[in-house]
Amino acid sequence: MVEIVSLLAASVVAVLLFSRLGLGSVLGYLAAGAFIGPAGFGLVNDADYMRHIGEFGVVFLLFLIGIEIKPQRLWVLRKLVFGLGGLQVTVSGLLIAALSYFAFGIARETALVIGFGLALSSTAFGVQILADQHQTTSHWGRTSFSILLFQDLAVVPLLILLPLLSFGEMRFSVSMGFALLQSVGIFISVLIAGRYAINPMLHAIAHSKNSDVFVATALLLVLGFAWIMELVGLSMAMGAFIAGVLLSESEYKQQIEADVMPFRGLLLGLFFMSVGMSFVPETVFDNLEVVIFGALALIAVKAFVIIILAKLWKTPLAIAVKCGFLLSQAGEFGFVLFTLGDSLGLLPEDMMETLIAVIVLSMVTTPLMVKVGELLAEWLKSPASDAMEVSEPVPERPVIVAGFGRVGEVIAGMLRKVDVSTIAIDMDAKKVAEGRRLGYNVLFGDASRPEILKSVGAGRARLVVVTLDNYKAAEGVVRTMKRHYPDVPLHVRVRDWPDADHFTELGASHAIPETVEASLRLGASALEAAGVGEEERRTLFEYLREGDYEKLRDYHKL
Known part of the structure; x- marks a missing residue:
């Protein structure tokens, strides 16, 4: 009971505080975990057990990412998502991996884990900042969102790639291609099987009008697909992602999303807290120069890569700068990939703590980087960038x-x-x-x-x-x-x-x-049948409708 109360209390206080400071809930959960973990006050000592439970939060997160991926939306943004987004992940990942390999003399597999783990930006920070500034439909908002969307999609094959990398150097040369083929093959087969089974089941459950059973069905879909993927040797997250994609066009999507959201929030928060519990201050302070240099190098490399690639996509420089500075940090999926890599033995001892510190430091700089990017973009603004911003469509108002x-x-x-x-x-x-x-x-x-x-x-x-x-x-x-x-x-x-x-x-x-308008319609036909003229009827109805039907209310009182 002490551990449960400690987890809840620390998460509530830390998340509220960090959100007020504009640093986001992810850093709040990390700080809460470090505060109550073994290196803090020691209120919770079994970080590994908490992490295993918290990994279901990642499963639910991938499900919700999948359920938001509509084929039509991907098709509209296909060039930005698969072109610009794909190049950003590939170029940033390989460049960071190469720098890590030559700077620290680590194994190629370890360098790849670090490179692609840090190549992913924070969806939580990026989307939240765009929403707060009402820029999700602007040119730089759509460009940034497209990159984030591909990064979310890339998590699934990356989660498959890590176990393959752990097989050893002999299989490295074919591991990436095998990961892609395996993910595509499993995805298509489960997609075909699930497409014809999920909707009929949801129809039957919805007709029962039992909300508790519907919630249980939503959880069964997520965990069931995750379990199937685990049985065939793939990640649970991929199974949840496939389940989400299958439901992305369903009429039950909104209700399922609402039912699953609380579980995702609680379990994902627990996952980030478990990552914070593994934080060892002594290791970080011993490598403080590496942490600071790594965070600064990461921010510079990612911002530079995104700006250059966006320019190749004929994006005005001012807009490219805003995108690059917004997405220059590492993201929450870095914690997921590094946690898996550490459990597979792909990361040397004590390296995970250093990488966590690099991610956290890069996240902390995000609000400042956004401000600097906006000032720099204002200075670089051109008529072309102004025109592209103005030409964005107004969102539909239903x-x-x-x-x-x-x-x-x-x-x-x-x-x-x-x-x-x-x-x-x-x-x-x-x-x-x-x-x-x-x-x-x-x-x-x-x-x-x-x-x-x-x-x-x-x-x-x-x-x-x-x-x-x-x-x-x-x-x-x-x-x-x-x-x-x-x-x-x-x-x-x-x-x-x-x-x-x-x-x-x-x-x-x-x-x-x-009954009001029905009474008026019936009264109209009665007046017409009684020989009352059209003009007199119209005047009477206008009189009765005045003041929010005030005269009809008087009749009701009588």
Whole structure:
């Protein structure tokens, strides 16, 4: 119990502190692990056991990376992702490996582990900075994201490559090609088998309307594919990645992602804490010059390589500089690769502590590097770079319809008729399947969960229309939207006027009782049949609709 409380308390305090300082949660977890680990206060002594459990966090992380990789998105960015991103990983990895090999006289296998482990940048830092600055759709944002995306994809073959490197020098010459062929072959075979089994299973589970079983199914998919890959001698992370790719186009993607996210966060945090627990200050201080020189050399090499390669892709120099400085640090996957390399005997004794220190130091410099890159880019800015930044498309602003029953379907149909982008969300698998059959963009999920709303772009939505029959569910959507996206207008369907007043107090822009317009339509036909003229009818209806149906409320009170 002491260890559990220590882990939770240290992680909460450290992550909050480091996030406030703008250094990110990864460094917070590392610091928390070092603080309570054997080299710190000794509250947790079995770092290896914690690391084995934490490795499941890496499995869930690869699953979530896979689930975000849409074939259409890869196709649009294919030249940047596979061209620029592929060259960045290859050139940076080989260059850092060569420098390590000649500078320290280490084995070629060790140099390759170091080179490609440090060639990967921090997705957590890069994506977060782009999001905070609202630059994800800018030219330099898309270029940086494309490089990060390929780095994430490269983790899978790199995780396969390390065990092959551990076979020895005799197999080194064919190991990389064998790793690629093996990963492609297994990927295709499991892809074909899983494609025809996963969706039918999810349909059956979703129809049961049991949320606990659905969560268990999501975990089974991740861990099941991971286990299959381990059985055939490959990494669990690759199996989880394949499972994610198979679900990337599924209507159940958002709900599965939301269900898996908490497990990923907890277990990945535990993994980084276990890495911090293995931190030995004496080793780092004994090699302090190597750590500082290594971090500075790493930052310089990666920034230089990215700038040169981006220029070869006809990117303006100012934009190339911003990309290079943003991605100059080593990333969290370096911890994963070095941990695996250390367990396979590919790293000499005490080298892992030095490499961890290099990664941490390079991460700490990221905010400063971004600031310097922005200042340098401003000085180098040209009309070409300005034009490329301005020409970026504005992100689509959809209307989100929470609930795809009779009312939700009518509203979605009206919006589709006038070419307004619409995303509907419902927890009824039958309604989702029927809506998708009719060509609507309907997703399975609980619209009251912030993860679901975030995944469908609620922050940039024109408005959210809540048509759910369930009062508590509708209230949950409104409360979540007002808490996370208070500026997005909310239109809510309710049963009666007291409910309308309640939702208005919660922050809804409009809350319309479901009987109001039906009563007006029926009244219109009655007036017409009674011989009342069109102009008189129109005047009466305008009068009744004034002030948010204030006169109809008076009728209700009578």
